[in-house]
Amino acid sequence: MSLLSITDLEVHLPTGAGLVHAVNGLSFDIAGGETVGLIGESGCGKSTLGRALLRLSSATGGRIELDGQDITHLDAKALKPVRPKIQMIFQDNAGALNPRHTVGQSIGQPLRLAGWSAKDARARVYELLAQVGLPKDAYDRYPNAFSGGQRQRIGIARAIALNPKLIVCDEPVSALDPSVRAQIINLLKDLQQRLGIxxxxxxxxxxxxxxxxxxxxxxxxxxxxxxxxxGAFWKQPLHPYTRALLAAVPSADPDAVRTRTVLQGELPSNLSLPAGCPFQARCPLATDLCRTEKPALRRAVSGNDVACHLVEPAPLLQSKSIEETTQCPAP
Ligand SMILES: Nc1ncnc2c1ncn2[C@@H]1O[C@H](COP(=O)(O)OP(=O)(O)O)[C@@H](O)[C@H]1O
Ligand SMILES: [Mg+2]
Structure with a gap:
């Protein structure tokens, strides 16, 4: 069974300009101990999705199941025992930490709110500081005494305080220097191995x-x-949008497919969604079909699921070679 299962999730946000269609029919699962990477340009709805999973934004359609429980519309009381299971860490943990609270108070706050005694919370915070590689004396210091990487460690300690099953990491290393970035990534991987998050x-x-x-x-x-x-994702990306995103990035994998497609223009307005494929306005390969009919997400021979009319679905009987059955959209 999946830890998280979201089905046809929609989050539409009312604004002065009209209804913002931030999340429009997302379905995917996350297994226990798995890391799912979510990529896409700024404004495509990533943070809104994260907020909806934590029930900080309301779903306007679809379903969110965590650990087998439908949490989509739980009220505040019913959510209370669920909240510890899912936590979030942000790009800007400096902003998320109260500058007038010591690090010990900040990390211990979720524990105290969950009913832990001051003594037990203090002992747990010392344990957490050690787990995220911060010194014991960090307890009594204030967030402004720490570097960006250390503040991210404080945010991580706070997020794992109540043994969550899932953490939504929203651009957690985007503001950090490359060397610090690697350390924080390694810390997250290490915690995942030890705690199964x-x-x-x-x-x-x-x-x-x-x-x-x-x-x-x-x-x-x-x-x-x-x-x-x-493996399949980086070796054989098939959607013209994925290929355009990847084209801009050098890869550590010499076998990875790279094209020279350059992403033109900007993300279109999400106040109303286009008929047909969402990517049509920027797709160099768009056909009439793409402008009228929305492509379904279908399994391709690469092993990826792709929502593109130009990518052939995998045949049920795989009698042909990958080259014969896959029509990779040429750049
Ligand atoms: N609270 C909000 N009210 C109205 N619109 C919002 C709100 N938060 C985000 N949006 C809009 O929703 C869309 C998705 O934003 P966001 O989820 O922040 O994208 P990302 O994290 O991928 O950059 C954007 O068009 C953004 O302007
Ligand atoms: Mg965001």
Whole structure:
């Protein structure tokens, strides 16, 4: 059974300008101990999805199941025992930490709110400081005494305080220097191995996702364009949008497919969604069909699920070679 299962999730946000269609029919699962990477341009709905999973934004359609329980519309009281299971870490933990609270108070706050005694909470915070590689004396100091990487460790300690099953990591290393970035990624991986936590790892930095994710999801206008396991995903990306995103990034894997497609223009408005494929306005390969009919997410021979009319689905009987059955859209 999956730890997290979301089905046809929709999050539409009312604004002065109209209804923002931030998340539009997302479906995917995350297994226990798995890291799912979520990539897509700024504004495609990644943070809104994360907030919806934590029930900080309301779903306007679809379903969120955590650990077999439908949490989509639970009220505050029913959510209370669920909240510890799913936590979030942010890009800007400096902003998320109260500057007037000591590090010990900040990390201990969720414990105290959950009813832990001051003494037990203090002991647990010392344990957490050690787990995230911070010195014991960090307890009585204030957040401004720490570097960006150390503040991210404080945020991680706070997030794991109540033994969550899933952490939504929203651009957790985007503001850090490359060397510090690697340390924080290694810490997250290490904690995952020791504690069995699942991550939804949101990033616009593909190199970071390539490093950490077991599975990758590419999102555009709040919808899944392509998803697949790490090997297939990076070796044979098939959606024109994925190929354009990847084209801009050098890869550590010399076998990975790279094209010279350059992403033109900007993310279109999400106040109303286009008929047909969400990517059509920027797709160099769009046909009449793409402008009228929305492509379904279908399994391709690469092993990825792809929402593109130009990518052939995998045949049920795999009698042909990959070359014969896959029509990779040429750049
Ligand atoms: N609280 C909000 N009210 C109205 N619109 C919002 C709100 N939060 C995000 N949006 C809009 O929803 C869309 C998705 O935003 P977001 O989830 O922050 O994207 P990402 O994290 O991928 O950059 C954007 O068009 C953004 O302007
Ligand atoms: Mg965001």
């Amino acid at each position: 699942s991550y939804l790892f949101i990033s616009h930095d593909l190199a970071v996702v390539e490093h950490i994710a077991d599975r990758v999801i590419v999102m555009y206008l709040g919808q899944v364009m392509e998803q697949g396991p790490r």
